[in-house]
Amino acid sequence: VLQSASKLPSKILELMDGFRASKALFVASKLKIFDHLKDKGPMKAVDIASDVGTSVCGTERLLDACASLGLLEKTPQGYSNTDSANTYLTSDGKYSLHGYIIHSNDHLWPLFTNLESAVKEGSRQNHRAFGKKADDLFKDYYHSQEVKQRFMAAMHSIANLTARDVATAFDLSQFKSACDLGGCTGALAHELVQVYPNLKVTVFDLPEVIANTSYFQPSGQHTAPVTFVSGDFFKDNLPEVDLYILSRVLHDWSDEKVHVLLSKISAVCRPGCAILLAEMVLDDEKKNRSTALLQSLNMLVQTEGKERSGSEYQALLEQHGFTNVKIRVTGNLLDVILCVKA
Template structure:
């Protein structure tokens, strides 16, 4: 691909780089680009826990940086620049997002985390095309990210401190600069080196080529926005009614390994019409995935060569016409790859959607299709009555709504499989959010199939973990046990944490338990844990939390609504959890965002 014509195209435009990073300026000027530098004043303080992935966080930060500059330049010069480029580089390791260190100690803790390990460096890039005509601002946001893997050698404390004292780490994500002294720490790099330095030049040029020399220019839609008044925020300024074209299908983003492009037409600070259409059509996407999983499409495709729709139809015993449509829908959702040779599983599908994989979400999907779907058809009643809908949807009147969920053995195994899959998704992040190596015994209350317990055992060879759960759960956990020596560190003990004596341990764990219960029940449970926990012992809580304004922390997963319809508990914010723990004698409450679906809290039991 000829990259130079793309850069030449930009020479005729007013380009603004919304970045103070000298590395970004150097990379782009070395590429022959001419631009003004206007550093962004956007504070990099977005709630990391509210993003499903680290790169989603980096892309959003990059976009906000660029939007801030576009707005300020437009106000100052009364003319919008043609293009504003924003970028954000982060380091992701063990579920944590590392940005620039605050001080030397922070740099030390970042570098120690990276020491001897492989990590990802993500740079999110936003390109805003602006034009200003007749009092109207026309903006198009294109965003993408690039991932590069970097591995550090095993380094001594002395070397780390020497590096920190050089001063190099302080203005760099993850606390190192690969282009200078930090290069000596690095064993290997997989992917774009410049992406680590701060700007993925190659992907940027490809993106520009795609924008300036598109294969089918007739597809471009433009969105008009009213002139932007001098306000501090863009929130609420989007005029969705002005979308030309459109249609009811979701805007599909291209997703490849390690990179993602989105071209969000008409986006103003995160509000865009395609997102609205995606919500309207969301149920169709869910149902396509549920149906493909139920019909074992992803198992039929396996890891082998691509299959035609006819082959798949034969394997799943369905019509060719219908199967073709379903496969196309799955391809549009990014679950399958479609080429002229046929359909095959994407990496995502191979890892999570086949029914036999270690990280399979197959049972969770079947559970959502039958049980959760059914409950959500009664959402209106749940809202009117303010209570869960188990009696209406499932005919259950039990005190604990989950009792109604698993009546037959099949349903029960599906429930356990769903919990197992969900737990596996975040087990590593929960186990490593804090260093737990000082503990010798842990008790995972309501630990179900032991997914987290086994991850803890793998991570901490000196730790013995007891999984404490109801007898009817324990009797069926065998089929979920992994092989390997660490299984000896894990023991299952049947019991009810509201009634029976809790096993002794230095560390108690409540992972995704508290949200299922009302405040009254949470107090009862915490008081029992507090009673069993010796002073100096700790309690680890993993929960999907709400942000402090009580909005859903995880876009798309709607934890609050979920709990209204499904359970008698509720989602809580980190400060609510902190207060609950403090009320039961747990102090020194520390929280860690994992960048995954749960946050982790560690608290120490003090003398009563």
């Protein structure tokens, strides 16, 4: 019996195709097609192919697919960027997602190819995807300058997109000093000093990361400088500040390692000082937020960690003396949790 169009399982059909659409976006980004079309009038496929150095027949199909997905506009004059492509898909804008898209193609795609093994074994798949087994995921990322730069660019792009909502989810004006533990390129730190001009912000990250941060610093900024300190938050002394920030850090680690880190923070944290978490917070029943639940699969294929619900974060924090746990769902990719040392 033929299904009528209204009875087709459209959601399932869309999901079956989802990887094709992702890959079309990734390849167009890798070929820098959106950079190529920026600030230009419509271009014909044959001219784009000749400039980019690709086949005309392949390029035309890719461009048509991107236009059908709403990434490009197609008119009789040729292809041009949509407004959203100009803002998010070109590689140089403040809110560019290019870094995260390249990371998705080059790093997450091979990892997700091994999702079945990850589910069967309950563990990360870096050795299958990349042929080696490092003892922690950041050693995988930082063994080569190229992979490290790619990872940092990916973190930077999501941090730029979320920083304003993270910085303003709570009024942080009572804090005089903050340390962004695992703060990577300093994108959130720079947003914080803009929103709170009296806040002194230190970014604390592994030496390999700190050595690479200059590339990501904003030019012509008129706010207080951000300080960068290198160290290992599991082993080294932490700076003494009023506010410890952990953005997309706890989700990398098992509950055991989260306890180690929270107890170190608790040991240096004075009463009244606080922790600010930025994570994709799952709903308590773990059934409603597919972006966050898919991110938890992303954590499974590459880390020891997982995404957690608000109650799970609250329980972890309370065990280390952090109370008055408040959660703000921002509507952006990251939600924010603030708690205070009793």
